Each structure stands twice: as C-alpha cells, then as structure tokens.
Amino acid sequence: MDAAQKVRRSPRLNRKRRVRYEGYREASKHTVAGIYHNTKFDTLLATMTQCAKVLASFKRSVIAYRDSAVEFNAKLQVAATEIGESPATFREEIAYLIIDVEARDDEIARLKKENDQLKNEKAEIEKKKSSPIKLKPQAIVQPESPNALQSQRKQMKIEIFNEMNDLILQAKGIFDAIKGKIDEADEAIEFSATSLAKKVDSLQNDVKARDKKFDKLKKENCELKESLQKCNHEIEQMKTKAQDLESGMAE
Numbered sequence: 001m002d003a004a005q006k007v008r009r010s011p012r013l014n015r016k017r018r019v020r021y022e023g024y025r026e027a028s029k030h031t032v033a034g035i036y037h038n039t040k041f042d043t044l045l046a047t048m049t050q051c052a053k054v055l056a057s058f059k060r061s062v063i064a065y066r067d068s069a070v071e072f073n074a075k076l077q078v079a080a081t082e083i084g085e086s087p088a089t090f091r092e093e094i095a096y097l098i099i100d101v102e103a104r105d106d107e108i109a110r111l112k113k114e115n116d117q118l119k120n121e122k123a124e125i126e127k128k129k130s131s132p133i134k135l136k137p138q139a140i141v142q143p144e145s146p147n148a149l150q151s152q153r154k155q156m157k158i159e160i161f162n163e164m165n166d167l168i169l170q171a172k173g174i175f176d177a178i179k180g181k182i183d184e185a186d187e188a189i190e191f192s193a194t195s196l197a198k199k200v201d202s203l204q205n206d207v208k209a210r211d212k213k214f215d216k217l218k219k220e221n222c223e224l225k226e227s228l229q230k231c232n233h234e235i236e237q238m239k240t241k242a243q244d245l246e247s248g249m250a251e
Helices: 011-037 040-130 146-250
Strands: none
Touching: 040 146
16 A cells, blocks of 8 residues: 555544543653652652751761760860869868968967966056055164154155155066067967968868869760760661661562
C-alpha cells in the first residue's frame, strides 16, 4: 500500500484522538507522581534530612560543650592550686597571729603587773601624806632666854616646812612616773587590740572571697553538667531516629 492508497482520516477524528492521547498522558503523569509521593522512600528522605539537621545541631553543641569543658578544666585547675595552697597559707598566718597574740598578752600582763605595783606605791605615798609627820626626838635644851626659845621654834617650823616640800616633790615625781607608765600601757593595749582586729577582719575577708569563688565554680560545674545531660539526651534521640531509619530502609 503506497501513500495514495492510505486511508485518509478526517481532521476532526485526528483532533479527537490527539486530545484523548494528551489527556491520557497527563493523567498517567499525575498517577505516577501520586504513586511516587506515597512510597516510603519520600518519608525516609525527609527523615534523613531532619536527622542531618539534628546532627549538625548536635555537632555545634558538642563543640560548644568541649570549649566549655576546656575552660572549666582550666578554671578548676587554678582553683585546685589555690585551694591546695590556701590551707598552708592560712595555717602560717594563723600561727603568726597566735604568736603575736601570745606576745601581746604577755606584754599586757607585764604592764598590768607594773600598773598594780605603781598603784600600790601611790597608795603608800597617799597614806604617808595623810599620816602626821613624826620628827626625831631631840634633847630639850632649856633656853636661856625667851628670844632663844622663839628662835628655836622658828627653826623647827622651817625644818618641818622643808621636809614637807621634799615629800611633796617626791610624791609628785612618783605620781608623774606612774601616770606615764599607765598611759604607755593603755596605748600598747589599744594598739594590740586594733592590730588584732585588723588581722581578724583581713582573714575573714579572705575566707569570704574564697567562699564566693568556690560558689561560682560550683555553679559553673552545675551548668556544665546540665549541658552534658542535654547533649546526652540529644544523642539518645539521634540513636533512636537512626534505628528507625535503619529499620525503615530495611523494610
């Protein structure tokens, strides 16, 4: 059969056939796409994409945790060194403080003893001042005349006055010496008490500062532990998803 003998179809039939074929092809395309989207491969692909995102997030968390762990270990080593040295330093400071306190106590006891002695001496001087002056008995010489008797009485008054002045001057000197030693003792006691209070305050401030530093390190340790627990939880979740992925691929 040559070209002239072929059956000629009308344009209308050809057009209907072409439209029907194109509709079938379009319908087949949608059917194939629907079948493809309903397969397990698409679900596995989405799961793998999500796992990749979680893995990237986990890697970032691990890197951050590693950096935090390195920094915390450095701080922990510094704190351990300081804590290891601090007891010895505190023991030395306390030993020096005890020696200083004992020396101050001995000095205070000595000054108090001298103060008591000076008070006793002062009491004796006051007692002597209040008691009447006893003069040595002298042989009574009968005056030859009234003028001689008056002269003798005047001489006795002068001697008594001079002796009283000497006693007053001696008492004043002793009193001034006692007052000076009492003032020195008070100054020494006040200085020792002030110095001791300053040293105690300094030690208390050091203890408070070390307590704050220890609390800060303890808080950082707790935060790192929480971060580690979070990372472990994410690892468990990734393991579970990986197992689900393997089981899905096996099916």
